[in-house]
Amino acid sequence: MSISGVSNTYYPMQSAQSTSSGGIKVSEGKRIDDTKELQDLRGLVDLRELPSPMSVADYSEQLQSQGEIKQVAVIKEGNVIVGTISDKGATFFNNSLGSKFNAAGLSVDSNIDAIKSALGGRYDVEVFAHGEGPTYAEVHDSLYSESYNSLVSRQTREYQKEMELSSFGSLLDIEV
Numbered sequence: 001m002s003i004s005g006v007s008n009t010y011y012p013m014q015s016a017q018s019t020s021s022g023g024i025k026v027s028e029g030k031r032i033d034d035t036k037e038l039q040d041l042r043g044l045v046d047l048r049e050l051p052s053p054m055s056v057a058d059y060s061e062q063l064q065s066q067g068e069i070k071q072v073a074v075i076k077e078g079n080v081i082v083g084t085i086s087d088k089g090a091t092f093f094n095n096s097l098g099s100k101f102n103a104a105g106l107s108v109d110s111n112i113d114a115i116k117s118a119l120g121g122r123y124d125v126e127v128f129a130h131g132e133g134p135t136y137a138e139v140h141d142s143l144y145s146e147s148y149n150s151l152v153s154r155q156t157r158e159y160q161k162e163m164e165l166s167s168f169g170s171l172l173d174i175e176v
Helices: 035-042 056-067 097-103 112-119 136-143 148-171
Strands: 016-018 024-026 071-077 080-086 091-093 124-127
Touching (some): 056 136, 071 112, 071 136, 091 097, 097 112, 112 124, 136 148
Antiparallel strands (some): 016 024, 071 124
């Protein structure tokens, strides 16, 4: 990172070694002036090529849209929802069931009998016709004390604060 008017000089992290005096001796780093060389050494992405972050309004809209996605299967343990499969192909699990689902090689394209068999008898899989199941927001509301709309509002506020903090660097004309 550099401030306008200062050249880009990078020093890669080097291993630290303990000294007998209890302090830490850091190996001298190699001076790197070339961004490509730094990327090759550290596997970094050129941040100048990343897309701009989405606006706060777009972020909030995306969260709302995710809440409206219909679920085609709801997996319950007793009366508690422990997982869902959406009509968009996404899965949600709130316990270790997700590991079991993945370990069995299951996917959203697996038939429901295969899913029921792999998950074992203690889980009930309720299947819905496309567009007939609950939304993700409805599933969320039944699982958590915070409503999905409150979650969206809270996460949008947090995202806005994050964007305000990250834009502070551009006010100082800081380049990466």
